[in-house]
Amino acid sequence: MKSVGIIVNPAAGKDLRRLVAFGSTATHSEKINAVVRILRALAALGVSRVRIAPDPTNLGQRAIEASGEGLESMDAACLELPWLLGSRSDTERAAALMCEQDFGCILVLGGDGTSRAVASHCGDVPLIPISTGTNNAFPRMLEGTLAGMAAACVVRALAGEEALQRAPMLRLLADGEEVSHALVDIAVIDTLDSGALAVWEGHSIRELFLAQARPDSIGLSAIGGCLTPLEPGCGEGLHLQLGEVDDPGCTHVTAPMAPGLVVRVAVCECLRFTRRAAVCAREGVFAFDGEREMAIDNKRRWEVAYDPMGPRVVNVEQALALGIERGLFRDEILPRAQQQP
Numbered sequence: 001m002k003s004v005g006i007i008v009n010p011a012a013g014k015d016l017r018r019l020v021a022f023g024s025t026a027t028h029s030e031k032i033n034a035v036v037r038i039l040r041a042l043a044a045l046g047v048s049r050v051r052i053a054p055d056p057t058n059l060g061q062r063a064i065e066a067s068g069e070g071l072e073s074m075d076a077a078c079l080e081l082p083w084l085l086g087s088r089s090d091t092e093r094a095a096a097l098m099c100e101q102d103f104g105c106i107l108v109l110g111g112d113g114t115s116r117a118v119a120s121h122c123g124d125v126p127l128i129p130i131s132t133g134t135n136n137a138f139p140r141m142l143e144g145t146l147a148g149m150a151a152a153c154v155v156r157a158l159a160g161e162e163a164l165q166r167a168p169m170l171r172l173l174a175d176g177e178e179v180s181h182a183l184v185d186i187a188v189i190d191t192l193d194s195g196a197l198a199v200w201e202g203h204s205i206r207e208l209f210l211a212q213a214r215p216d217s218i219g220l221s222a223i224g225g226c227l228t229p230l231e232p233g234c235g236e237g238l239h240l241q242l243g244e245v246d247d248p249g250c251t252h253v254t255a256p257m258a259p260g261l262v263v264r265v266a267v268c269e270c271l272r273f274t275r276r277a278a279v280c281a282r283e284g285v286f287a288f289d290g291e292r293e294m295a296i297d298n299k300r301r302w303e304v305a306y307d308p309m310g311p312r313v314v315n316v317e318q319a320l321a322l323g324i325e326r327g328l329f330r331d332e333i334l335p336r337a338q339q340q341p
Contacts, residue, residue: 002104002155003049004042005079006035007094007118007123009110010057012132026132028057034130034144035063038107038208041148043074045328047155051079051103052339053094053238088117095121105314107147112138112219112289116183119169119311125165126154126312135218137184138167140288142316150316150340153323163319169310172286173303174278182288183311185210185220186304188281189292201243205265207305210238218314219290222255223265231273237306239277241269276303 010032035052042050052060060078081097083090091110095118098106107117107128115129115138128147130141153165156272172180188207205220212232213224224230226239243250243266250266257263271277279302285292297300323329 001157002102003050003051003098004151004155005051005053005094005098005103005106006038006060007053007091007098007106007108007110007114008035008055008059009091009132010055010059010116012110012114015223016163018022020298031132032059032063034109034132035059036067037065037144038148038151039067039074039076040070041145042152043071043076044167045149045152045156045323047152048074048075050074050076052077053091054078054083055090056083062178074312088113091117092121092245095125099123099125106137107151110139111136112184113291115139116289119167119183119235120174120181122311124312126270126314128314128316137212137214137219137221144318149323150314150319153319153328154314156323156328158323158328160322160327163315163322165233165313165315166308167310167313168237168308169237170209170211170308171305171307172288173305174297174300176301176303178305180286180288180293182211184212185287185290187220187287187290188279188296189285191285203219204263205242205278205283208238208240208242209277210240211306211310212251218256218259220257220287222257223253223267224270226255227251227253227267228270234303235308236272236274237304239269239273239304240267240270242266243268273306276304276305 052176064076080096081094099122099281103125105126106122108115109130128151130142130147133137170182170186171178172186186209187205190204190206210221210224213221215225215229217225245266247266250268252264252266254264261273282298284296286294
């Protein structure tokens with residue numbers, strides 16, 4: 001049986017948007033409790049080995065100790081990978097090691113940025129992204145007990161490929177070479193100063209590329225979701241050109257940019273694309289999944305490529321249904337030959 005990995009971002013849900021919006025804050029205690037629920041569910045369903053990525057606040061070890069009795073049959077410990085900077089690079093290193101050691105599933109507790117860091121280094125290891133961030137377009141609100149149960153179904157080979165889905169993603173190309181990527185959105189912000197990383201001001205966005213656009217999401221992708229939603233699995237991305245709010249020639253969209261922060265933005269042009277779309281802006285800063293990161297070099301040719309074959313994500317409901325169907329929740333697991341088709 002393969003191991004289960006858990007990666008928790010202790011800083012998720014604590015960025016500057018807390019000062020301008022009314023999002024909930026996931027405290028260290030809440031994150032520890034969520035990991036405890038995951039561990040207990042995994043142990044109850046027979047998972048034998050779990051490793052938790054280390055972090056400066058020692059959330060993983062504290063969760064193991066708080067779990068108390070019930071983990072006797074499971075080897076639960078922190079990953080042998082000391083944290084270095086307490087930053088995204090530690091998350092990336094942990095995901096890469098879990099991939100190298102052929103883990104069966106990784107549960108990620110954080111926001112869009114945390115999921116992005118894990119997805120870039122986890123290879124084909126399936127992910128269960130759990131929302132503990134601010135704007136969560138990629139991870140979803142999911143109870144830890146159910147997440148742990150779904151992970152157990154996957155690693156015990158009772159759900160398998162049937163419960164996995166490929167999430168689309170966006171790749172930023174400079175002169176044809178990939179320089180970065182995003183799971184949800186790539187935006188061009190109308191400023192030459194990266195300043196605070198988080199993006200929440202609609203008037204500063206000049207161009208927006210979306211891998212997903214759902215009406216039930218919050219953040220930059222909500223602009224597309226409130227204008228023209230993308231159906232899951234449609235194989236298309238959205239490219240939006242934004243203008244001034246008082247421009248009568250634009251389509252005006254009201255969208256939730258952050259929890260409790262609903263703003264009006266002007267969309268001048270909206271196009272779907274399946275392969276590559278050129279970046280029209282010649283100056284500004286690129287933001288990936290809601291966080292500013294790099295300035296535009298106007299001497300290079302910039303494009304965004306839509307990739308339908310992003311990270312593998314566990315469909316929790318489907319994984320649980322298959323686990324039930326195949327006997328994981330009964331006293332004895334039926335041999336596969338006896339299972340109903």
